[in-house]
Amino acid sequence: MIPISWFLIFSAALFCIGLFGVLARKNTIGMLMGVELMLNAVNINLLAFWAYRYAGQMNGLVFVAIVFAAAAAEAAVGLALIISVYRRRTTVMADELNLMKG
């Protein structure tokens, strides 16, 4: 049987890679991809704790379902924002979106 620690370390690594993408990428769509990786890492964690500790309860599964819904909403609104910005500024690079700079 696989120890829970393997899943936890795997998801920690995935979360950190996604966080690096969010912090370092120039392209806003690349940043959104990093967010998706982070949300996936969170889901692995939730399901790992559910499977090893609380399989009789529904709390963990409901939480995973809500994270799925939030991720879908986030991707839809985020990409719509990016396309809207691209239409006005013809760029999606985060460092060129300085319209509100003081």
Next chain:
Amino acid sequence: MITGLQAFFLVNALITLFAAVKVVSSRKLVHAALWLVLALMGVAATFAMLGSRFFSVIQVFVYIGAIATLIIVAVMLTRNSMEDVGPQVNRGWWLPLVVVVLLFVGLVVVLSGWGDFGLSTRTVGAEGENVMELGKALVDPNGFVLPFEIASALLLGAMVAAIYLATDRKEGKR
């Protein structure tokens, strides 16, 4: 001694992490999006290994079927100006790298102090999760009907907002 399941987990984890690194480091954004599909597939396999068949399938439907497709379409729509030759990460990219490595080490240290870190017996049976119980819990007034309804309102609001934001109003007047 490594069993077959453990070996499969390790191979899958390596593939997924490699794909994730390619997602954040690929120069071409379309390639990054395709690597993202592979990473999401690896996560779906991990869900299946955790005994959650339902969410493994949902992962393929929602993430690979919908979100990854949406991202690929968005990459194609916003293409021309971002010639793929320039650097794709910020000048100070080493600072996030240091932060992320420190965070990973910190997470592992904190987790390894947890008493059940080496836990390897599961409470989930071979039959996986009980989807019928999950469905009942989602609409049970004593269960999770409120988060469920809030999630549906969130999805509806997100859909309306996405349509509003992405509509080209100048084109409508013409």
